Amino acid sequence: MSAEKGMSRRAALMKVGVLLNSVVGVLLAVPIVRYLLSPVTREKKSGYESWLSLGRLEQFPAGQTRLATYRNPLVNDWDGETGNIACWVRRVDDQTFQVFAINCAHLGCPVRWFPQSSLFMCPCHGGAYYQDGSRASGPPERGLFQYRYKIDDGKLLIKAGEMPTPGQPVANKAGGCQTCA
Amino acid sequence: MRLIQELGDWFDLRLQLQTPIREIATHPVPRDTASWFYVFGSAAITCFMLQLVTGVLLALIYVPSAGEAWNSLQTLNHGVSLGWFIRALHGWGSTFMVAIVLIHMVQVFLFGAYKFPRELTWIVGVLLLLVTLGMAFTGQVLRFDQDAYWGLGIGASIASRIPVIGPWAVNLMLGGPIIAGTTLSRFFALHVFVVPGLLIAFVGVHLLMVLKLGINEWPMPGRIVRRDTYLQEYREMTHTKGVPFVPNAVWKDILFSGFILVAIAVCAVRFGPFGPGGQPDPTIIQTAPRPDFFFLWLYALLSFLPPSAETPILLIGPALGIVVLVVLPFVAGEGEKSWRRRPIAVLTILLVAVALGTLTHLAEHAPWSPVMDAWSSQPIPAEYLEGRTALERHGALVFQAKQCHNCHSLNNKGGQRGPALDSVALRLTEDQLIRQVIQGGGNMPAYGKNLSPAETTALVAFLKTLHPANQKPASNASQTVALGLSEESPR
Numbered sequence: 001m002s003a004e005k006g007m008s009r010r011a012a013l014m015k016v017g018v019l020l021n022s023v024v025g026v027l028l029a030v031p032i033v034r035y036l037l038s039p040v041t042r043e044k045k046s047g048y049e050s051w052l053s054l055g056r057l058e059q060f061p062a063g064q065t066r067l068a069t070y071r072n073p074l075v076n077d078w079d080g081e082t083g084n085i086a087c088w089v090r091r092v093d094d095q096t097f098q099v100f101a102i103n104c105a106h107l108g109c110p111v112r113w114f115p116q117s118s119l120f121m122c123p124c125h126g127g128a129y130y131q132d133g134s135r136a137s138g139p140p141e142r143g144l145f146q147y148r149y150k151i152d153d154g155k156l157l158i159k160a161g162e163m164p165t166p167g168q169p170v171a172n173k174a175g176g177c178q179t180c181a
Numbered sequence: 182m183r184l185i186q187e188l189g190d191w192f193d194l195r196l197q198l199q200t201p202i203r204e205i206a207t208h209p210v211p212r213d214t215a216s217w218f219y220v221f222g223s224a225a226i227t228c229f230m231l232q233l234v235t236g237v238l239l240a241l242i243y244v245p246s247a248g249e250a251w252n253s254l255q256t257l258n259h260g261v262s263l264g265w266f267i268r269a270l271h272g273w274g275s276t277f278m279v280a281i282v283l284i285h286m287v288q289v290f291l292f293g294a295y296k297f298p299r300e301l302t303w304i305v306g307v308l309l310l311l312v313t314l315g316m317a318f319t320g321q322v323l324r325f326d327q328d329a330y331w332g333l334g335i336g337a338s339i340a341s342r343i344p345v346i347g348p349w350a351v352n353l354m355l356g357g358p359i360i361a362g363t364t365l366s367r368f369f370a371l372h373v374f375v376v377p378g379l380l381i382a383f384v385g386v387h388l389l390m391v392l393k394l395g396i397n398e399w400p401m402p403g404r405i406v407r408r409d410t411y412l413q414e415y416r417e418m419t420h421t422k423g424v425p426f427v428p429n430a431v432w433k434d435i436l437f438s439g440f441i442l443v444a445i446a447v448c449a450v451r452f453g454p455f456g457p458g459g460q461p462d463p464t465i466i467q468t469a470p471r472p473d474f475f476f477l478w479l480y481a482l483l484s485f486l487p488p489s490a491e492t493p494i495l496l497i498g499p500a501l502g503i504v505v506l507v508v509l510p511f512v513a514g515e516g517e518k519s520w521r522r523r524p525i526a527v528l529t530i531l532l533v534a535v536a537l538g539t540l541t542h543l544a545e546h547a548p549w550s551p552v553m554d555a556w557s558s559q560p561i562p563a564e565y566l567e568g569r570t571a572l573e574r575h576g577a578l579v580f581q582a583k584q585c586h587n588c589h590s591l592n593n594k595g596g597q598r599g600p601a602l603d604s605v606a607l608r609l610t611e612d613q614l615i616r617q618v619i620q621g622g623g624n625m626p627a628y629g630k631n632l633s634p635a636e637t638t639a640l641v642a643f644l645k646t647l648h649p650a651n652q653k654p655a656s657n658a659s660q661t662v663a664l665g666l667s668e669e670s671p672r
Contacts, residue, residue: 039352039363048358069464072359079361080248081462082330102466107483108334110466112553117584118631123469124335125484126549126588126598128626136626138549141488162358163334167341168348 048074049161054089057154060097065090065113065131068099073161087147088113088120089156090131097156100133101145101164108165111144120144141166205392206431209423211415213399215430218292220437221285222391226384227438228278231445232316235271236373243323245369247362247461250325254457269449272324275317277445279475282313287530293518294397296406300510302390305383307506312380314475319372321473325365326457331470333360335483342492360463395419400518407515469550477544478537484549548597551587555595562592569646576643579636583628591647599625605647606654613655614641 034041042048054068068089075083088100088111100120102110109124119136120129127138134143145164150157162168193199242261244253257264286306289295295303318336322329333355340350356363398418424430459468472480486494520527552559561577569577580586588598609617618637621627632640648654 037353039356040349067464067466072361074358076362078246078248080246081460081464082247082359082361084462084464085359086464086466102463103334103338106338108338109331109470110463110468112466114584114587116556116582117628119584119626121551121553121584121587123550123553124331124480126551128551130626130630137621137624139484139486139488139491141491163337163351163355163360165338165341165348165351167338167343168351 047161049159051150051157052160054087054099054156054158057151057156060089060091060156062091062093065115067113070158070160085160086110087158087160088144090133095151097149097151098133099147099149099156099158101147103145103164104140105135105142105144105166106138106140108163206427207425208392208395209419210396210426210430211398211418212422212424214396215424215433216399217433217437218288219396219430220434221281221288223434224438224441225278225281225285227441228274228281228445229380229384231274231442232271232278233377235267235274236377238267239271240373245323245365247325247365250323250365251457251460254324254326258454258457265454266449268454269452270445271320272455273445273448273452275320276448276474277441279313279317281441282310286310289397291520291523291526291530292397292400293406293520293523295510295513296516296518297408297411297510297514298394299390299397300514302387302394303510304507305387305390307503309380309383309387311503312376312383315376316372316380317473317475319368319376321476322365322368323372324455324457325461327459327461327465327468328456328470328472330360330461330463331468332472333364335470335472339495343496397518400520402517402519402521404518405516406518467553469547469553471544471547474541478540481540481544481547484547546597550596551584551598552596553587555586556581556584559586559591559594561586562594565591565647570642572639572642573646574643576639576641579632579640580643583631583636583640585640588625602644602647604649604652606645607648607652608655609644610655610657611641611645612657612660614644 050073052070052073054070059068060066066089067086069084069086072079072083072085086102088102090098090100092098100111104111104122104124104127106122106125106127109122111120111122111127111129113120118131120131120133122128122138122140125139127140128136129140129144130136132143133146135141147158147160149159189199239257242253242257242264244250254268257268259265289303289306322333337351337355337360340354341347343350352358354364355361356367395415398415455473459465471477483491483495517523561581566574566577585602586595588596590597590601591603593601605614615637617623617625618632618640619627619629628637645654
């Protein structure tokens with residue numbers, strides 16, 4: 001066997017080795033990428049949102065806006081109090097509600113309700129909203145995010161489960177749909 | 182002594198590190214680089230070492246779980262002996278590290294050190310700045326309090342504005358639909374494994390290039406960098422006229438690093454650890470989230486950008502900034518190094534420094550935010566009420582009760598979102614006041630639906646009294662003439 005032939009055999013085996021590792025690399029990359037993308041892929045499959053109760057209707061007097069809290073539908077045991085989410089419930093009349101996200105439509109800070117002046121004010125960059133959630137002043141480009149709601153068995157239910165953000169199509173389309181029950 | 186020598190020889194026969202280490206230590210550097218201006222790079226590494234050590238120490242106690250992190254920080258502060266001091270060292274170490282990295286960058290820029298052949302050193306330096314800021318942001322998240330929680334919300338809101346993939350980017354960043362346990366876990370992994378790994382790798386490459394290419398010589402006005410002659414000139418400067426790095430230059434690095442460590446320790450003892458602030462409970466909404474010092478300028482910027490320009494500027498601005506920094510050595514790779522002959526470079530630094538300083542200063546006062554409790558905590562100054570009619574006093578009451586004070590100051594107390602109203606009657610006539618209150622405008626909400634006619638009348642009556650005693654309030658001259666009223670208008 002000539003030295004040259006031996007070299008080429010080694011070179012061939014090295015190529016086989018490189019090929020083997022490339023194949024294994026790709027095979028491993030698939031589950032790794034899927035694992036990393038699980039927060040996105042899960043949402044596509046089953047969705048994060050579900051109907052949740054905010055309590056009985058009597059808790060929300062007509063003409064008033066009250067803070068309500070709920071436990072996020074998808075939580076882990078170790079989420080602690082971060083799994084509790086707040087929202088503002090405005091009872092317009094007997095059967096009409098508006099449920100606003102706590103997050104300012106600008107950058108997500110918690111807005112506060114001032115019943116005396118009927119305004120929501122944001123502590124971060126000074127966004128302000130009227131009682132119906134429409135933009136009053138400041139940097140927000142739009143009104144407050146609204147949850148869809150329905151009334152079932154004397155309880156107020158909202159469709160929630162995901163933090164509303166300005167870029168979300170779901171959050172943008174909400175607002176018009178008042179009585180989705 | 183002989184024993185130590187023998188022991189050293191035993192190891193060196195196996196490790197063979199003595200010669201390379203000696204070569205590194207005594208490599209010649211230009212004589213004029215043994216200067217106090219050349220100590221910031223080594224000081225940044227010293228800070229990073231301190232962060233590594235204190236970070237590991239904190240990880241002995243810290244629990245990266247959304248339900249427990251805040252409690253474990255309290256334990257560190259109060260339950261473990263000197264835990265507060267380690268936290269303070271880590272917090273102040275990060276502040277110093279970001280500051281020194283920025284100073285180092287400014288020095289390198291003004292000394293033209295990014296020019297040929299050190300372009301790649303500069304680019305890796307830009308990456309080091311980014312990972313250092315990445316460490317600062319992820320570290321702020323691990324201090325899992327209200328500011329961290331809502332800071333993540335701001336981050337998610339910005340990420341959501343990326344076209345097409347925005348909502349997915351939010352889920353990826355938060356590790357789920359909301360800010361919760363998975364969010365903290367992934368920021369822990371980033372802060373403790375991923376970003377420090379990158380940091381160590383980049384520091385290694387950065388240092389290797391500093392050694393291989395040599396430290397930048399002191400820039401002399403008129404000494405021009407040219408690609409075909411520079412390497413030869415630099416060789417001349419180091420090998421014929423240079424001095425060994427150890428001991429001629431290194432003592433300044435060591436002294437300065439020691440000084441920085443002392444400064445960090447003094448700050449840690451004097452000012453203590455950073456927070457944690459309130460519990461990360463999203464149902465506690467009585468909070469005004471603020472980012473850490475180094476992101477305050479961004480916080481201020483976000484309140485000043487016009488709504489329509491905000492998203493493009495937020496998304497394109499940082500990318501553009503990074504591109505400018507990376508392209509810089511290729512655009513200006515040759516030529517003059519000295520800042521004395523580079524007025525635009527000096528002006529750029531001054532402009533950036535003034536802009537960042539101003540925005541940071543503004544963010545510390547946040548004049549754009551309503552003072553949420555001014556209506557109930559800041560009384561109207563007594564002199565604004567003395568000798569007023571019942572209607573005017575009732576207007577003052579409306580002013581407080583309707584939270585006008587949250588955005589408008591009287592006697593420098595209250596919000597600064599809107600203009601101060603101490604002399605508003607000089608600027609607006611009665612009709613204009615009524616219109617402004619009812620219709621709003623100019624970034625003021627309309628109060629038409631929230632005030633009864635009686636309340637509006639009272640409020641405007643009060644506002645009309647707000648003018649200096651020796652100056653007459655504004656009046657509509659044409660109206661005065663048309664109605665045949667006398668010049669002497671009632672107060």
